Amino acid sequence: MMTAKRVAIGAATLMALAAGASAGAALRPDAVIGRWSNPKGTLAVQTGLCADGSLCGQIVWASAQAQADARDAGVAALVGTQLLQGYRPEGHGSWAGRVYVPDMGRSFSSRIRQTSAGTLSISGCLVGGFLCKSQVWHRVA
Secondary structure (H helix, E strand, O other), rough: OOOOHHHHHHHHHHHHHHHHOOHHHOOOOOOOOOEEEOOOHHHHHHEEEOOOOOOEEEEEEEEHHHHHHHHOOOOOOOOOOOEEEEEEEEEEEEOOOOOOOEOOOOEEEEEEEEOOOOEEEEEEEEOOOOOEEEEEEEEOO
């Protein structure tokens, strides 16, 4: 059951997401909410609001190879795993939070930058802003 407070937090988050989106992209307030695929097409993540009003993303589909790799790393069930955690708007179409890397069994500081209505650049750094990696994810229709 949704409380009035949760609805208000969700609405405020969506407005902040809209304000943070780049002006030239003409994005909807909920532009980052949806289903996204990683560059190799081996994972699909559904983004949405967490209970605290931040942005989160849960794995909703994984290829057989991705599931096998996760099992080898000790993750029994890849589908259902929360990959994106606690992202808050930073402005100009970017958000900061944490990304869980199943093959490593760890979470890292991360940023999401919306580069267009259909693409997200997701980056994460292993140690204090060093050893960073970035991927471009695409919206799944």
